[in-house]
Amino acid sequence: MNHTMKKISNARAGLIMDQPFFGTLSLKLKVVEAPHRTETMSTNGIELIYNPKFVEELPLDQLKGVIVHEIMHCVLDHTSRRDYRDHDYWNCAADFAINPILLDAGFKLPDPLVDPAFRGMTAEQIYPIIAKKKKGNDDGKGDPDDGKGDSQKSKDNQPKSQKNQSKGNSQCQDPGGCGGVHDPVNKQGKILTKSEKDELSADWKIATAQAQQQAKAIGSMPAGLERFINELFETKVDWKAILREFIEKIAKNDYSWRFPNKRYAHLGMYLPSLFSEELGTIIIGVDTSGSVGKRELDQFASEITSVLHDFPKLEVEVVYCDTRVTNTENFRFEDLPLTLHAKGGGGTRFTPVFNWVKDNDIQPKCLIYFSDMWCHDFPDTPPEYPVLWARTQKGSNDHVPFGETIDVIIK
Numbered sequence: 001m002n003h004t005m006k007k008i009s010n011a012r013a014g015l016i017m018d019q020p021f022f023g024t025l026s027l028k029l030k031v032v033e034a035p036h037r038t039e040t041m042s043t044n045g046i047e048l049i050y051n052p053k054f055v056e057e058l059p060l061d062q063l064k065g066v067i068v069h070e071i072m073h074c075v076l077d078h079t080s081r082r083d084y085r086d087h088d089y090w091n092c093a094a095d096f097a098i099n100p101i102l103l104d105a106g107f108k109l110p111d112p113l114v115d116p117a118f119r120g121m122t123a124e125q126i127y128p129i130i131a132k133k134k135k136g137n138d139d140g141k142g143d144p145d146d147g148k149g150d151s152q153k154s155k156d157n158q159p160k161s162q163k164n165q166s167k168g169n170s171q172c173q174d175p176g177g178c179g180g181v182h183d184p185v186n187k188q189g190k191i192l193t194k195s196e197k198d199e200l201s202a203d204w205k206i207a208t209a210q211a212q213q214q215a216k217a218i219g220s221m222p223a224g225l226e227r228f229i230n231e232l233f234e235t236k237v238d239w240k241a242i243l244r245e246f247i248e249k250i251a252k253n254d255y256s257w258r259f260p261n262k263r264y265a266h267l268g269m270y271l272p273s274l275f276s277e278e279l280g281t282i283i284i285g286v287d288t289s290g291s292v293g294k295r296e297l298d299q300f301a302s303e304i305t306s307v308l309h310d311f312p313k314l315e316v317e318v319v320y321c322d323t324r325v326t327n328t329e330n331f332r333f334e335d336l337p338l339t340l341h342a343k344g345g346g347g348t349r350f351t352p353v354f355n356w357v358k359d360n361d362i363q364p365k366c367l368i369y370f371s372d373m374w375c376h377d378f379p380d381t382p383p384e385y386p387v388l389w390a391r392t393q394k395g396s397n398d399h400v401p402f403g404e405t406i407d408v409i410i411k
Contacts, residue, residue, distance in 0.1 A: 004052040005031065011063045021215035021225075022068045025075070028207055042180035043070040045079035045200050058110060065107040066179045072098040073181040075208050075229070078123060080197040082183060085127055088175045093126040095176035105225050113176045206246050209404035213386045216402055243406065246388050247282060247307060247314070247366065281315045282307075283364045285353040287371035288344030289322045296392055299408070300370045301340045303390075308333050317362070322346040325356045348375035354383060370408070378402070 001009070008031055016023030029048035040054045048070055055063060073079060078094040085093075092113060099112040100119050118126050174180035184192045184200055192200065212229055215221040286300055304316060312333035320327040322344035331338055350369065357364060366386040372393040378401050387403030 002052075004033070004050070004055050007055060007060070007063065008048075008050065008067070011060060011067055014060070015064055015067065018220075019064075019068070019215075020218065020220055021211045022071050024211040024214060025071045025207060026067055028204075029070070029074070038174060038180060040174045040177065040179060041066050041070060042174060042182055043073055043079065044182040045074050045077075045184045045204065059108075061108045062110050065102065065109045068102055068107050069095075069098065069109060069112075069179040070181075072102065073179070074204050076123070077201050077204065078181045079184050080192075080201050081123070086131060087182075089127060089131045090123065091180050092130055092175045093123040094181055095178070096126050096130075097121060097123045099176075099178075101225060101228055109178045112178050209246070209388075210386055213382070213403065217382055217384055243303065243307070243368070243388070243390065246368075246386075246404070247311060280365045281317055281362065283353070283357055283362070283367040284316055284318045285350070285367060285369035285371070286318055286320050286340065286342060287322070287348060287369070288320045288326060288342045289346060289348040289372075289374075296370070296372070297340050297342055299392075301338050303370075303408075304331065304340075305336055305338045308336055308338070317364075319353045319356055320344055321349065321353050321356075323349045323352070325352045328356075348372075349377040350375055351377055351379050354379045357383070373400075373405075 012023060012026045014023075015026055026048070029043060030046065032047045032049050033052055034049050035051040035053065038049050038051050038054075041048070041050045043049065048067070058066065073094060076094070076098065078090075082090045095113040096115055096118040099109060099114050102109060103112065103114065118129075184197060186192060186196070208229065212221060212226070216226070284300075284304060286297070288297075304318065308314060308316060308331060314333075316331045318329045318331060318340065319325055320329075320340075320342050323346050326343040327341065329341060348371070350371070353367070353369065357367065364385050366388065367383070368388045368390055370390045370392070373389065373391045374393070382402035389400055389403055389405040390408045391405055392408050
C-alpha cells in the first residue's frame with residue numbers, strides 16, 4: 001500500500017471511529033488512483049477517485065471532509081440526477097447544496113463553495129440560478145463563482161479549479177475544488193442505463209438507512225444531519241423495489257465487526273469485513289388495529305409472499321398487533337402462497353412487537369412494520385437491528401424516532 005492510499009485508509013478509519021455514519025458508507029466506494037480523471041477527488045457512486053498530489057497536500061481533517069463530501073454526493077444521488085444539465089454547473093450546484101450541511105456538522109473542507117442564499121436548496125433548484133450566469137459570456141461557460149458569497153476565487157476571478165479546463169463533461173473537472181461528481185459508468189466506461197442507475201440509487205438509499213440506524217444506535221448521528229437524512233426518505237420511490245433491496249442488503253451482505261478485515265490488521269486498524277451467510281429471520285409486524293382493513297392486509301400478504309419468493313431461504317415471523325400482540329405466524333417458502341390470519345381490531349401500539357422480539361430472544365436481520373402509522377408509541381431505545389416502517393397512509397406520522405419510512409401504495 002503506497003503512502004497516499006495509506007493516508008486515505010487512515011482517514012476512512014478515523015471516520016469509522018468518529019463519524020460511523022460516513023465511515024460505514026465510505027467503505028462502499030472502491031478507491032481508485034486516477035490523476036487523469038480528476039484534479040482533486042471525485043465519485044461516480046461506485047468509485048472514490050483521487051489525484052495523489054491533491055491528497056498528499058491536504059491535512060487529514062480536510063481529507064476526511066472531502067471524503068464525506070463525496071459520500072454526500074452519493075447519498076443525495078447527484079451521480080444519477082444530472083440528466084441534460086451542464087456538467088460543471090451541476091457540480092457547482094451540488095456543492096452549494098451539500099457544503100453548508102457538512103460545515104454545520106463540523107467537517108473541514110478546503111475552500112468550499114458556500115452561499116447563504118442557497119441554504120436549504122437542492123441542486124436542481126440551485127442549478128438554473130447558476131446556469132443563467134453563462135449567458136453573454138464568450139466561452140459559453142459563464143462563471144459559477146459569480147456572486148457565490150463566501151466561496152473562494154483565484155486571482156483572476158475564476159473558480160480555483162476552472163482554469164485551464166476544457167468545456168463539457170470532462171472527467172477532470174471539479175469547479176468546486178473540494179471533490180467532484182460524475183455520471184456513473186460500468187467497467188467498460190459506458191454510462192449506466194436508467195435501470196442500472198435506479199438500482200444504484202436504491203442501493204445507496206438502503207445503505208444510507210442502514211448507516212443511519214447504526215449511528216443512531218450508538219448516539220453518534222449529528223442532529224442537524226439526521227433531520228436532513230430523514231427528509232430524503234420522504235421523496236417518492238418505488239416502494240416495492242426499496243423493500244426488496246432493504247431485505248437483500250441486510251440478509252445477504254453486511255459489514256460486520258464480528259469478522260475483522262485482516263487486510264488492514266498489519267496497519268493497526270480494526271475495520272469491519274464484508275461477509276455472506278445464509279439468510280436468517282426477519283420480523284414483519286402487522287398493524288391489526290381497527291383502522292387497517294382487509295384491503296391493507298391482502299396487500300401485506302402479497303408483499304410477504306413476494307419476499308419469500310425472492311428469498312426462498314428466508315424465514316419470516318409475522319407478528320400481529322393492535323395494542324398488544326394478538327397472534328404470530330411463521331412462514332417459509334414452502335408455505336406459499338400466504339394467507340394472513342390476523343387478529344385484533346383495537347387501538348394501535350408499536351412497542352409490543354419490539355418487546356415480543358426481545359422476550360423471545362430473537363435476533364432478526366431486520367424488522368418491517370406494516371401500519372397506517374396513526375400512533376406515536378415507539379420504544380424508548382432504538383433496537384440494534386434495522387427497522388423499515390411501511391406506511392399505508394402518507395402524513396399520518398412524518399417523524400419516526402428511528403428506522404426508515406417508505407410509503408406503501410394500497411391498490
